Amino acid sequence: MSSSISSDLIDRCAQEYEGNPQNKIMQRAIIKNGIRDISISHEPAIDMQYTFSHEIETGQITAQKSSGRCWLFAGLNTLRLAVMRKLNLETFEFSQNYAMFWDKLEKANYFLESILETVEEEVDGRLVMWLLGAPVNDGGQWDMFINLLEKYGAVPKHIMPETFQSGNTGIMNYLLTLKLREDAARLREAFRAGQSMDELRAMKEEMLGEVYRILCRSLGTPPQRFDFEYRDKDKQFHRDADLTPQGFLHKYVDVKLDDYVSVINAPTADKPYGKTYTVQYLGNVRGGGIVLYLNVDIQTLKQAALAQLMDGEPVWFGCDVGKMMDRDSGIMDMGMFDYGSALDVEFGLNKAERLDYRESAMSHAMVFTGVNVVDGQPVRWKVENSWGKEPGNEGWFIMSDAWFDEYLYQVVVNKKYLSQELLEALKQEPIQLKPWDPMGSLAGRF
Numbered sequence: 001m002s003s004s005i006s007s008d009l010i011d012r013c014a015q016e017y018e019g020n021p022q023n024k025i026m027q028r029a030i031i032k033n034g035i036r037d038i039s040i041s042h043e044p045a046i047d048m049q050y051t052f053s054h055e056i057e058t059g060q061i062t063a064q065k066s067s068g069r070c071w072l073f074a075g076l077n078t079l080r081l082a083v084m085r086k087l088n089l090e091t092f093e094f095s096q097n098y099a100m101f102w103d104k105l106e107k108a109n110y111f112l113e114s115i116l117e118t119v120e121e122e123v124d125g126r127l128v129m130w131l132l133g134a135p136v137n138d139g140g141q142w143d144m145f146i147n148l149l150e151k152y153g154a155v156p157k158h159i160m161p162e163t164f165q166s167g168n169t170g171i172m173n174y175l176l177t178l179k180l181r182e183d184a185a186r187l188r189e190a191f192r193a194g195q196s197m198d199e200l201r202a203m204k205e206e207m208l209g210e211v212y213r214i215l216c217r218s219l220g221t222p223p224q225r226f227d228f229e230y231r232d233k234d235k236q237f238h239r240d241a242d243l244t245p246q247g248f249l250h251k252y253v254d255v256k257l258d259d260y261v262s263v264i265n266a267p268t269a270d271k272p273y274g275k276t277y278t279v280q281y282l283g284n285v286r287g288g289g290i291v292l293y294l295n296v297d298i299q300t301l302k303q304a305a306l307a308q309l310m311d312g313e314p315v316w317f318g319c320d321v322g323k324m325m326d327r328d329s330g331i332m333d334m335g336m337f338d339y340g341s342a343l344d345v346e347f348g349l350n351k352a353e354r355l356d357y358r359e360s361a362m363s364h365a366m367v368f369t370g371v372n373v374v375d376g377q378p379v380r381w382k383v384e385n386s387w388g389k390e391p392g393n394e395g396w397f398i399m400s401d402a403w404f405d406e407y408l409y410q411v412v413v414n415k416k417y418l419s420q421e422l423l424e425a426l427k428q429e430p431i432q433l434k435p436w437d438p439m440g441s442l443a444g445r446f
Contacts, residue, residue, distance in 0.1 A: 026342060039342040040326065044333040048400060050393045052382050055370035056314055059084060059091035061395030063388035065167030068138030071318075071442060072099045073386035074365040075145040076154070078314045078412075082253045088232040098160040098245070101219045102152045103144070104136050106284040108180060108211040111135040112204045114281055115184045119191045119200075130435050131281065135180040138169055139443040140284065142262050142316060142412045147288035149257065152222075153245030159226045165218040172218045176211065183207040261418070261426060264293045264410045265301045266439060267352040273297055274422070276430040279440040292430055293439060294422060298405050304417040306371060306378055314367045314384070318410035318442050321364035324403060330385070330392020332407070333400040351406055361441035362409045366397070377401075410442075 017023050029038050059080055064073050076094040083092045114131050121128050165172045186207075187200055195203075228240040228248060243251070264277075271277060277293045305315045324336045340346055354360035370382030381404060383397040392398075399408075415423060433439055 023344075026344070030342065035339065035342055036337065039337040039339050041335050041338055044326075044331050044336050044400070045329055048331050048333060048380055048398050050382075050396065050398055052370040052372045052380070054310060054373060055382060056081070056309070056312055057084070058314070058369050058384055059093060061384070061389050062093060062096075062386045063167075064096070064386045065162075065388075067100075067167055067169040069096055069100055069169075070386055071140040071142070071145060071365040072096050072103070074316050074367050074384075075142065077367050077384060077386070078316050079154075079253050079255060081314060082255050086252055086254060087230065087238070088234065089230065090233055093157040095155045095157045095160040097157075097162050097166040097219055098155050098222055099145075099148050099152075100138075100166060101160075101215050101222050102148055103140060103284055104176065104215055104219075105208070105211060106148070106151075106286070107136045108176070109204075109208055110284055110286055111180055112183060112187065112207060113286055115187055116197065116200055116204070119188055123188065127281075127435065132181055132184065134177070135184075136173060136176045137443070138173065141282070141291045141318075141440075141443050142260075142410075143289050143291045144284045144443070146257050146260075147283075147285035149249060151285055151288065153247070153249040154253075155223060155226060155245050155248060156228060156230075159223055159228075160220055163219055172214070176214060179207075179210060179214070259414050259416070260412050261415055262291075262293050262410055262412050263301050263304060263418075264295050264439065265298045265351075266293075266295050266355060266409065267297075268355050269352070271295050271431075271433075271439075274425050276426060276428050277433055277439065278430040279433045279435060279437055281435045282440045282443055290430070291440075291443075293410070294418075294426055296422065298408075300419075300422075301408075301411055302378070302404065304413040305368060305411045306373075307417045308413050309368055309371050310373075313414070314369050316365060316367055316412040317408060318362040318365045320360045320362060320407045320409070321366070323360060323407050325397075327391045330383075330397035331400075332383075332397060332403045334402045334406060355438050358438070360407065361438040363441065365442060368411075378404075409439075 026038075059077070062073050062077060064070055073096055076096060076099065080092045080094060083089065111131065115128075118128055118131065123129075183204075187203060190200055190203060223245065225242055225244055228243055229238065231237050240251075273295050275295055277295060278290050282291050305317070308315050321332070324334055325332045326336055349357065349359055351360075366386070367384040368381055369384045371378045372380045378401050380401060381399040383399055385392060385395055385397050387395065389395040415426070418426075
């Protein structure tokens, strides 16, 4: 048979299409309204009520605006509950801008160090091309979030508030990327000219000075010391003077960060369950902890998340938010859109195949703050998003348990919710995944 599209094939396709009157009806509907609107199902809106058998108190909905900082928002939102409980507050919000400032600076250093590590590689090789693809994107992972907390602490939002560029990172990221690609070129040229590694790192420090200047002008100058003033639920005023960001975090967040671990469900043949994994060249803080995953089956992951929620603690998670999700209602459900019926085409990839064939990957981090349990089993999950109050139910989203199975890939849970066998598995040397593995996608490298 021919490798090209023949006129006979076209004629056959046309005859089959014209021979079915339903095709014309659907064609007119789709041309007028679009595939999405004619495919949306109304049943999930009935089944997915915003009521839950178990809910955790939370603060006000946050807004990452036009930025990819979901992982920072989700991380800080999981920790703010500790501050609210400790200080008897109605709500509280950390400065996401402060965390992003240090993340950008650390990512710039991480990128330049990666360029030095690969300085003998060809510039058009896959690895160097990958590194050059996105030196300082907005994305990140839980362990990268922990690296920032441990090195730089945290501050209340009003101490380093949002700026235009913190909520609109596109042009800032473009200019940082432009400068860092130029820096990469200069470092590689200097290496070829015979400069030593010490001389190259001296050049790197000058380059980081420029990155710091760009960040200060775009995001503001991060505080070194500050006074924390607040009024509690009983209208009592409090002041805690002359705090450092590290001191504030340690004083007001009674959470042992080392007790938490990223558990993933990646049911692909290359990632056996019960093993730990990391992704090459995925990180932010040089000298900090690596990104570490423990891969388990979906039921084990789900039970750990459920146990933590039932104990009154929120759960950070990573998912592919764009799939079978209606932004207006905030519903994530496998029956949300019937594209197959609209197009008379069957879509049949399973979860593993979607990962292998780049149809799905972690794209967004959010927080579980509630769950509806029937006969001991979760049926729907309450989700705290960071897209402001407009989408969903005043900013809250809702996830069916079936959607959880198919499009959720990661949760962060306390180790106490893992079996002894899995705790032993955490002691393994992690298997290194390629930089372009889909498990690195939440950091914006997919």
